[in-house]
Amino acid sequence: MSEKKVIPLHPPxxxxxxxxxAEKASRKNAPQWNYTxxxxxxxxxxxxxxxxxCVQLVKTYTRLNYKLTILGxxxxxxxxxxxxxxxxxxxxLDPPLVSVALEYRxxxxxxxxxxxxxxxxxxxxxxxxxxxxxxxxLELSTVKTALRILKHGKWSLGIFPEGTRxxxxxxxxxxxxxxxxxxxxxxxxxxxxxIVHHTVTDKNGQPKKAITxxxxxxIPPDTNLxxxxxTLQQTLQSLADSVAV
Numbered sequence: 001m002s003e004k005k006v007i008p009l010h011p012p013x014x015x016x017x018x019x020x021x022a023e024k025a026s027r028k029n030a031p032q033w034n035y036t037x038x039x040x041x042x043x044x045x046x047x048x049x050x051x052x053x054c055v056q057l058v059k060t061y062t063r064l065n066y067k068l069t070i071l072g073x074x075x076x077x078x079x080x081x082x083x084x085x086x087x088x089x090x091x092x093l094d095p096p097l098v099s100v101a102l103e104y105r106x107x108x109x110x111x112x113x114x115x116x117x118x119x120x121x122x123x124x125x126x127x128x129x130x131x132x133x134x135x136x137x138l139e140l141s142t143v144k145t146a147l148r149i150l151k152h153g154k155w156s157l158g159i160f161p162e163g164t165r166x167x168x169x170x171x172x173x174x175x176x177x178x179x180x181x182x183x184x185x186x187x188x189x190x191x192x193x194x195i196v197h198h199t200v201t202d203k204n205g206q207p208k209k210a211i212t213x214x215x216x217x218x219i220p221p222d223t224n225l226x227x228x229x230x231t232l233q234q235t236l237q238s239l240a241d242s243v244a245v
Contacts, residue, residue, distance in 0.1 A: 035132040054127045058096035072215035089160035090169040101213040109158040150186035172236040180228035183221040190219040194239040
């Protein structure tokens with residue numbers, strides 16, 4: 001009598017070998033967030049509240065550690081109109097301090113792409129409605145994002161035209177032509193301002209770190225980019241020189 005062959009109802013399944021290299025490659029090739037753009041949600045009022053919270057935290061920190069003075073707010077437009085905000089750059093505190101000086105007007109900031117490499121800085125820049133920029137060459141996506149912001153209606157574009165941080169906040173370097181280009185292309189004015197780090201003497205005669213922000217008069221757009229860039233550099237340097245240090 002022959003034996004019956006038993007066929008299992010659920011044949012055993014072989015477990016594939018774990019390949020950590022393949023898993024790492026899969027994560028690397030997964031779709032990534034495009035930090036070169038500012039989304040529509042980032043330009044709606046709920047996200048502006050996030051920016052306001054971030055700015056408030058930096059303002060509180062600054063008030064506790066510095067003597068903060070803001071001059072020239074009378075030069076700001078009364079209405080929230082699109083502008084290119086151009087400031088010198090010497091500290092990581094500069095973007096939120098610009099927002100404080102401009103009375104919390106919604107501003108999307110250009111930031112170097114290296115600032116998006118670490119998770120904490122990515123989240124901070126996302127809250128500040130910043131977008132990544134390649135400093136070596138101006139990319140088409142950067143131009144489209146900047147012009148879309150300026151044509152939104154109430155949002156302004158924040159740029160640090162020197163292209164990098166300076167150790168001396170009283171000396172303004174030659175600005176890149178991006179500020180002039182965006183002001184010309186979107187037909188919007190430029191708000192020039194300087195952020196000067198210096199030392200003052202408190203009421204007890206002790207030295208105290210201070211930050212003075214001074215806002216200049218609006219610079220209208222100009223079809224001549226070289227002339228507009230030169231006007232901006234001269235205006236920023238004049239503002240820095242006028243701050244008593």
